[in-house]
Amino acid sequence: MSLLIDDSSPIFVQIAERIENDIIEGLLPEETQVPSTNQFASFYQINPATAAKGVNLLVDQGILYKKRGIGMFVTEGARDKLMEKRRERFFEQYVITMVNEAKKLGITIEQLTEMIRKGGNA
Amino acid sequence: MNRVLEINRLTKSYGEAVALNNISFSLEEGKIYGLLGRNGAGKTTLMHIITAQLFATSGEVKVFGENPYENDRVLSQVCFIKESQKYPEFYRIKDVLVISKDIFPNWDAEYALQLVHDFNLPINRKIKKLSRGMLSAVGIIIGLASRAPLTFFDEPYLGLDAVARTIFYDRLLEDYAEHPRTVVLSTHLIDEVSKLLEHVIVIDNGKMLVNEDAETLRGQAITITGPAAKVEEFSRGKKIIQREGFGGLVSVTVLGNLSLPEQKQAQVTGLELAPVSLQQLIVRLTTDNNERKAA
Amino acid sequence: MNRFNGVVKLHVVGGYSKFNWFILPWLIVLSSFAINLIISGFLNNGKDLYTGGMVSIFFYMLVAVMVAVNTTFPFALGFNIRRTDYFLGTSLVVGLICLGDAALLWLLSIIENNLTDYWWAGLHFFHLPYLNDGNLAVQFGVYFLAMLHFCFLAFVVISVFRRFGAFGLYSIFGAVGAVFSILTLLATQLNWWGAIFNWLGQQSAFGLCLWLTPLTILYALAAFLLLRRSTV
Numbered sequence: 001m002s003l004l005i006d007d008s009s010p011i012f013v014q015i016a017e018r019i020e021n022d023i024i025e026g027l028l029p030e031e032t033q034v035p036s037t038n039q040f041a042s043f044y045q046i047n048p049a050t051a052a053k054g055v056n057l058l059v060d061q062g063i064l065y066k067k068r069g070i071g072m073f074v075t076e077g078a079r080d081k082l083m084e085k086r087r088e089r090f091f092e093q094y095v096i097t098m099v100n101e102a103k104k105l106g107i108t109i110e111q112l113t114e115m116i117r118k119g120g121n122a
Numbered sequence: 123m124n125r126v127l128e129i130n131r132l133t134k135s136y137g138e139a140v141a142l143n144n145i146s147f148s149l150e151e152g153k154i155y156g157l158l159g160r161n162g163a164g165k166t167t168l169m170h171i172i173t174a175q176l177f178a179t180s181g182e183v184k185v186f187g188e189n190p191y192e193n194d195r196v197l198s199q200v201c202f203i204k205e206s207q208k209y210p211e212f213y214r215i216k217d218v219l220v221i222s223k224d225i226f227p228n229w230d231a232e233y234a235l236q237l238v239h240d241f242n243l244p245i246n247r248k249i250k251k252l253s254r255g256m257l258s259a260v261g262i263i264i265g266l267a268s269r270a271p272l273t274f275f276d277e278p279y280l281g282l283d284a285v286a287r288t289i290f291y292d293r294l295l296e297d298y299a300e301h302p303r304t305v306v307l308s309t310h311l312i313d314e315v316s317k318l319l320e321h322v323i324v325i326d327n328g329k330m331l332v333n334e335d336a337e338t339l340r341g342q343a344i345t346i347t348g349p350a351a352k353v354e355e356f357s358r359g360k361k362i363i364q365r366e367g368f369g370g371l372v373s374v375t376v377l378g379n380l381s382l383p384e385q386k387q388a389q390v391t392g393l394e395l396a397p398v399s400l401q402q403l404i405v406r407l408t409t410d411n412n413e414r415k416a417a
Numbered sequence: 418m419n420r421f422n423g424v425v426k427l428h429v430v431g432g433y434s435k436f437n438w439f440i441l442p443w444l445i446v447l448s449s450f451a452i453n454l455i456i457s458g459f460l461n462n463g464k465d466l467y468t469g470g471m472v473s474i475f476f477y478m479l480v481a482v483m484v485a486v487n488t489t490f491p492f493a494l495g496f497n498i499r500r501t502d503y504f505l506g507t508s509l510v511v512g513l514i515c516l517g518d519a520a521l522l523w524l525l526s527i528i529e530n531n532l533t534d535y536w537w538a539g540l541h542f543f544h545l546p547y548l549n550d551g552n553l554a555v556q557f558g559v560y561f562l563a564m565l566h567f568c569f570l571a572f573v574v575i576s577v578f579r580r581f582g583a584f585g586l587y588s589i590f591g592a593v594g595a596v597f598s599i600l601t602l603l604a605t606q607l608n609w610w611g612a613i614f615n616w617l618g619q620q621s622a623f624g625l626c627l628w629l630t631p632l633t634i635l636y637a638l639a640a641f642l643l644l645r646r647s648t649v
Contacts, residue, residue, distance in 0.1 A: 005317055010338075010340045010341045012337055038295075038299040042292060042295045042296060042299070044317070046317045047318050047319060048299055049154075049320045050317075050320065050337060097389070100392075
């Protein structure tokens with residue numbers, strides 16, 4: 001995934017997604033500390049308040065929690081929670097889009113299923 | 123939140139020409155603002171009035187709650203780095219730093235020297251003999267090292283190369299984190315700084331066009347592309363800020379978020395949705411329709 | 418108060434500013450003096466040479482103040498200095514330079530008149546008849562007040578330029594010219610010239626300088642009020 005933040009969606013959403021990805025991929029194991037708001041800000045060259053908003057989004061969802069005076073940590077069970085959320089979104093985000101595009105190109109559902117099977121073996 | 127600046131129904135006219143037309147807004151403490159707009163939109167005039175270097179025709183300006191005119195309590199807390207800053211003939215970079223120490227109460231001389239080193243500036247060279255980029259770097263150094271609670275940068279990176287611009291963003295964020303203050307970045311080149319901004323004010327033709335959270339703005343417009351009839355139907359009742367057509371295809375940019383059902387409906391009808399960046403949004407808002415047709 | 422120091426500093430910071438205020442004017446005066454001295458040495462015809470070349474420093478200061486204010490005022494405004502502080506700081510710097518220059522001129526005139534018998538060459542460069550009438554304190558007063566008058570004349574002229582631009586400056590020159598023409602005409606019509614020259618003849622140099630002082634104060638006040646309304 002690119003390190004660059006793009007300008008097409010709210011940056012705090014992108015920051016939250018980056019952290020989520022890192023948690024899912026195991027780069028940020030549970031109970032480890034996540035970088036500070038200012039570290040995020042200077043790494044991505046974004047406004048610290050925006051970075052904080054992204055982090056707080058995950059705090060609200062219980063993915064991260066705050067240790068007073070120390071910083072933000074990954075909650076226990078955060079990874080499972082995120083996987084579940086992503087699975088739910090998978091249908092909307094990928095399947096629907098794929099089926100629409102397939103219809104446009106005249107690909108039948110049977111052909112599509114076959115393609116998916118092939119993709120899985122590759 | 124403390125308001126560091128309040129502007130109320132500010133108008134500045136030169137005879138018939140109106141440079142600023144009934145502008146009102148306020149700035150809160152500790153945020154990075156973008157003052158955006160095309161060249162000649164009135165940004166520099168506005169900052170000149172805020173720092174009492176120009177006089178308003180009507181309206182009210184309060185900086186830290188007070189009138190800035192001849193008010194040292196206020197003026198000493200403000201630093202305005204302007205693109206057209208004049209320097210006396212013989213001043214060297216060094217001389218400007220020496221003077222700044224007496225002018226800005228929070229001046230950090232050591233930090234200024236470190237920045238001179240970072241930007242690789244010839245400290246003994248006369249200001250008059252600096253390139254445009256070096257001159258911009260001098261402004262940036264003064265703006266950062268002055269640590270003024272309200273700092274304006276007017277077109278801060280004219281002539282700076284990519285490396286120097288990155289140094290500027292790095293140092294600005296670093297120093298802002300350590301010494302929180304209100305920073306206003308005024309520019310017509312929105313792309314690069316847009317990520318640094320927390321709040322955006324757009325001025326067009328002397329009028330206030332946008333005064334909004336940068337994050338809100340980023341998700342606020344969307345471009346819908348598809349067959350003309352379908353696009354028309356879908357965008358009915360929405361605020362259209364731009365329309366472009368070629369062949370049977372039409373592309374329309376609308377303001378406001380699309381709800382999830384709306385997004386789904388668009389997908390089902392075969393319309394393509396594309397997000398609009400801050401830069402694109404502002405370009406679209408500030409480009410006059412007639413002007414675009416003529417071009 | 419700190420920012421007032423800043424104004425003082427912005428006038429004298431760096432080698433060039435110091436050179437322009439303190440070295441260059443004296444380089445001009447002293448080289449003119451050297452040439453005059455050589456000429457009077459060569460002439461050696463038993464007659465005294467009255468050149469009064471030291472007046473060049475008055476004109477130098479006139480120009481120097483205009484140049485300085487014209488460049489430092491927009492700079493100071495851009496650095497968020499109060500116009501009042503700029504005026505006070507600049508007046509202090511100009512006043513101190515006038516004091517220093519007057520003191521040097523005064524010392525040189527004493528050397529010329531009392532110690533070296535006109536440089537042993539009959540050269541009247543710093544000490545002139547009429548101008549240097551009166552006691553030593555009065556002589557110092559003449560140098561100081563005259564120089565102050567020149568400097569604040571420059572200050573007010575350039576302040577008109579900063580406030581109203583080139584057109585404003587020409588208009589004011591035009592207006593002043595017109596007023597003088599009318600006064601001249603009136604004086605001729607009413608036969609005042611005799612009385613005027615009579616009065617002037619009775620005044621000592623110091624007396625005239627004292628008469629200039631209210632004018633100097635008026636210039637300063639006008640410069641202040643003009644700068645208060647000046648923009649970038």
